[in-house]
Amino acid sequence: MHRYANPKRFLAIARPATGLTLLAGALLVGIGLSWGLIFAPADYLQGESVRMLYVHVPMAWLALGGYLGLGIAGITALVWKHPLAEVALAALAPVGALYAALCLITGSIWGRPTWGTWWVWDGRLTSMLVLFFLYIGVIALIRAHDDVRTGARMAAVLAIVGLINLPIIKFSVEWWNTLHQPASITLSGSSIDGAMLWPLLTSALGFLFLMAAMVLMRMRALIAERLRIARSVRLATA
Amino acid sequence: MTQTDYVLAAYLVMAIGIGGGLLWAYLSMRAAER
Numbered sequence: 001m002h003r004y005a006n007p008k009r010f011l012a013i014a015r016p017a018t019g020l021t022l023l024a025g026a027l028l029v030g031i032g033l034s035w036g037l038i039f040a041p042a043d044y045l046q047g048e049s050v051r052m053l054y055v056h057v058p059m060a061w062l063a064l065g066g067y068l069g070l071g072i073a074g075i076t077a078l079v080w081k082h083p084l085a086e087v088a089l090a091a092l093a094p095v096g097a098l099y100a101a102l103c104l105i106t107g108s109i110w111g112r113p114t115w116g117t118w119w120v121w122d123g124r125l126t127s128m129l130v131l132f133f134l135y136i137g138v139i140a141l142i143r144a145h146d147d148v149r150t151g152a153r154m155a156a157v158l159a160i161v162g163l164i165n166l167p168i169i170k171f172s173v174e175w176w177n178t179l180h181q182p183a184s185i186t187l188s189g190s191s192i193d194g195a196m197l198w199p200l201l202t203s204a205l206g207f208l209f210l211m212a213a214m215v216l217m218r219m220r221a222l223i224a225e226r227l228r229i230a231r232s233v234r235l236a237t238a
Numbered sequence: 239m240t241q242t243d244y245v246l247a248a249y250l251v252m253a254i255g256i257g258g259g260l261l262w263a264y265l266s267m268r269a270a271e272r
Binding site for chain 1: 239240241242244245247248249251252255256259260263264266267269270271
């Protein structure tokens, strides 16, 4: 793994991977969403509004998965002090924040016809909002210091502390009374019919590839910026 | 509003969000690597 943590080797892989992930993401999202919008059946209870499943659930999964990645990058940055982990942390934070925001907004739009309200301050919705604020906090800390490495290390601490919120989000629907339904898909199986499950998994995989494409593009931008800063410092001190 | 209107609103928000995110990531990468 350490072999690929070298920025030069990373860029050699990231350059072709950017286009490939973008293409795979666009293709899978296109297939998954048209499947969900046109070919998947309406729900016997929720009717047409169940089609929001195919955008809301992938956003929720990936906002949580993205934060797990942020925590791992934070641990790697603090323990091994690897610059590429700091770059990954800085690249992942805004993308994760975007996914968390989209999860909250699409969830709110789904809540209105289903629950009769846009928002309730219950365990699931509030802990998801806290996740969004954690992402914003990490972004703010990265930018809070003139030295990018110091800022990234401060952000890494918050990213690690924030990991405590992930099990809270996961189990919020079991611990507290909530309007939000409990998990339909677990490691032991799914209570969703295949006609809805497959378009959901297809679009989730597509959104994962698009997330990877965004993170790769941001990492390439941040590496280029860091190289430019290092070059100007070298010139100034020569 | 019908249920379909809510569905379309959710898909529109997602398209603007993901499209905007991809565009920002691409433009910032292009500007930095130039």
